[in-house]
Amino acid sequence: MNIDNTKPVMVTGANGYIASWLVKKLLDEGRTVHAAVRNPKNEKKIAHLIKAGASSKGAIKFFASDLLEEGSYRAAMEGCEIVYHTASPFTIDVKDPQKELIDPAVNGTENVLNSANEVSSVKRVVLTSSCAAIYTDAIDTVNAPGGKITESVWNKTASLDYQPYSYSKTLAEQKAWEMAKAQDKWDLVTVNPPGVFGPPLNPHNTTSESMNILKMLGGGDMKMGAPKMGIGLVDVRDVAEAHYRAGYTPSASGRYIASGHNTNFLEMGKVLLPKYGNKYPLPKKALPKWLLMLVGPITNKLFTRKFIRNNVNVPWKADNSKIRKELGIEFRSLQETMEDSFQVLIDEEIIKAK
Numbered sequence: 001m002n003i004d005n006t007k008p009v010m011v012t013g014a015n016g017y018i019a020s021w022l023v024k025k026l027l028d029e030g031r032t033v034h035a036a037v038r039n040p041k042n043e044k045k046i047a048h049l050i051k052a053g054a055s056s057k058g059a060i061k062f063f064a065s066d067l068l069e070e071g072s073y074r075a076a077m078e079g080c081e082i083v084y085h086t087a088s089p090f091t092i093d094v095k096d097p098q099k100e101l102i103d104p105a106v107n108g109t110e111n112v113l114n115s116a117n118e119v120s121s122v123k124r125v126v127l128t129s130s131c132a133a134i135y136t137d138a139i140d141t142v143n144a145p146g147g148k149i150t151e152s153v154w155n156k157t158a159s160l161d162y163q164p165y166s167y168s169k170t171l172a173e174q175k176a177w178e179m180a181k182a183q184d185k186w187d188l189v190t191v192n193p194p195g196v197f198g199p200p201l202n203p204h205n206t207t208s209e210s211m212n213i214l215k216m217l218g219g220g221d222m223k224m225g226a227p228k229m230g231i232g233l234v235d236v237r238d239v240a241e242a243h244y245r246a247g248y249t250p251s252a253s254g255r256y257i258a259s260g261h262n263t264n265f266l267e268m269g270k271v272l273l274p275k276y277g278n279k280y281p282l283p284k285k286a287l288p289k290w291l292l293m294l295v296g297p298i299t300n301k302l303f304t305r306k307f308i309r310n311n312v313n314v315p316w317k318a319d320n321s322k323i324r325k326e327l328g329i330e331f332r333s334l335q336e337t338m339e340d341s342f343q344v345l346i347d348e349e350i351i352k353a354k
């Protein structure tokens with residue numbers, strides 16, 4: 001499959017935490033980006049993209065699109081060979097998971113891909129899926145064949161009642177593969193990151209859960225200790241690079257686990273200690289599992305006993321060899337990612353010294 005670099009490229013949810021870095025990369029490479037956002041008149045959400053466009057070789061054009069409005073991505077897609085579909089609600093604390101997560105994720109994906117079927121220029125769709133479409137709890141990674149998750153594993157444990165965000169990502173990716181297999185005009189490549197961290201390009205207007213976790217780590221919520229909860233971590237700049245290569249590498253195919261590190265909350269806090277430990281209330285030790293079992297469910301309704309049992313003191317393990325081999329991705333160190341993210345929160349006064 002040959003991609004014409006002079007053709008525009010479309011990004012859904014272009015203002016998001018991850019998509020912003022992808023848009024910047026595309027602009028720096030000289031592409032014309034069709035940026036689909038909910039409200040192009042909301043300057044706070046797109047000023048950083050306009051700035052990125054102005055200081056690059058590329059060009060950016062905004063379109064108003066909503067996942068729940070049928071056909072609303074069509075105009076932005078016209079003339080594009082590559083479609084990056086990143087838009088999807090990323091929030092954990094929801095009241096109505098069907099309405100807030102599943103409908104926009106699944107119907108939104110269907111909506112975008114229906115337009116990809118109709119718009120003749122589209123040759124490849126790169127979907128921002130997630131490791132959440134592969135696993136729910138850290139224990140699922142340990143129980144995977146070979147003791148770690150690979151691209152052939154699917155999430156079978158999330159549901160509307162348990163970790164509905166992971167369920168939304170699983171159903172959305174499954175819908176995308178079903179629609180990809182039903183036609184042969186475009187091919188589908190998915191990028192599946194675990195927890196994405198690293199500096200946000202629009203720190204005050206980023207609602208991604210990634211920012212909330214960073215604020216919890218450095219803002220004092222974990223000063224008595226952090227749960228040694230296994231998670232995967234990748235730098236947002238590496239995720240953008242992975243998307244870029246997934247789009248523009250003709251041989252790219254299938255799913256790509258984009259995970260840099262098998263880590264846990266405690267380790268993420270600890271790598272910040274040498275540089276920031278004196279000034280900021282960072283966690284220094286692990287919270288015992290028995291204590292979390294006792295108080296966790298009272299302090300946070302998402303911290304159920306089942307969740308604690310399946311994640312705390314359980315390692316998280318993923319195999320990232322496919323993306324390294326096929327797309328040549330090299331991952332930044334945990335230290336660099338954590339320090340760069342934390343510094344932005346300090347510089348922007350989002351967290352304060354103790």
Ligand SMILES: NC(=O)c1ccc[n+]([C@@H]2O[C@H](COP(=O)([O-])OP(=O)(O)OC[C@H]3O[C@@H](n4cnc5c(N)ncnc54)[C@H](OP(=O)(O)O)[C@@H]3O)[C@@H](O)[C@H]2O)c1
Pocket residue numbers: 012013014015016017018019037038039045065066067068086087088089090104128129130131169192193194195196197206207208209210
């Ligand atoms: N951050 C992570 O750790 C992580 C890990 C794995 C996968 N992902 C995936 O990466 C993608 C981007 O996430 P992110 O972390 O960058 O979060 P984010 O900053 O919250 O970005 C989400 C994007 O989706 C858009 N969106 C949400 N609901 C929409 C709707 N109904 N119609 C149109 N657009 C809508 C948001 O627009 P508004 O700004 O207007 O709300 C925003 O542009 C998501 O698919 C997420 O599942 C994230």
